[in-house]
Amino acid sequence: MNRNLLGLxxxxxxxxxxxxxxxLSTRNPTSVTVVPPVNTSSSSSPYTAFGQVNMIDNPLTLGPDLRSKMVGRAQGFYALASKEEIGLLMAMNFAFTEGKYNGSxxxxxxRNPVFSKVREMPIVGGSGLFRFARGYVQAKTQRFDPTNGDATVEYNVYVLHY
Structure with a gap:
């Protein structure tokens, strides 16, 4: 690939x-179940909601408080993909709406095994300033409310791009 021809x-x-x-808990949730879980009574572990799929349009902020500056949205889905633990398959775009990455x-x-302290997932691409992106994110739960399912997760993003 000739980077100069592509303007990289x-x-x-x-x-x-x-x-x-x-x-999940408000009248205007950012995560909604689009496929309910299947019965996992044959699983050797407690109920895992195996098969559930949620679509997301979650705020991305600079701080852990939801009222901190919003810089984008996480849009995509997560599916509960493990019968033995709460393990998610995550597919989402971090769509930036502020700052130098606006529009990218x-x-x-x-895979996101949610009860692990730190989870690592790959960055498989990007657009705008993140064309040809590759790298990884590390996710660490900051807050989880088991009564309503609301969660705040810190994402450290390490991305190679042009």
Whole structure:
């Protein structure tokens, strides 16, 4: 690939931190179940909601408080893909709406075992300033409310791009 023909400059590594807010409890949720879970009574572990799929349009903020500056949205889905634990398949775009990355996006797709302290998922692409992106994110739950399912997750993003 000839970078000059595509107008690409030198590849660089960017690191930034975002907070992902999964809100199920309000009248205007950012995460909705589109496929309910199947019965997993044959599983050797407690109920895992295996088979459930949620579509998301979650706020991405600079701080853990939902009222902090919103810089984009996480749009996509997560599916409960494990019969033995709460393990998600996540497929989402971090669509940026503020700052120098406004109009650009990063695509994250991978396995998220939610009860692990830190989870790592790959960045599989991007658009705008993140064209030809690759890298990874590390997710760490900041807050989870088991009564309503709301969660705030810190995402550390490490992305190579042009």
């Amino acid at each position: 400059k030198k590849e660089k590594l960017s690191h930034f931190r975002l907070y992902w807010h999964d809100i 996006s990063i695509t994250v797709m991978g």
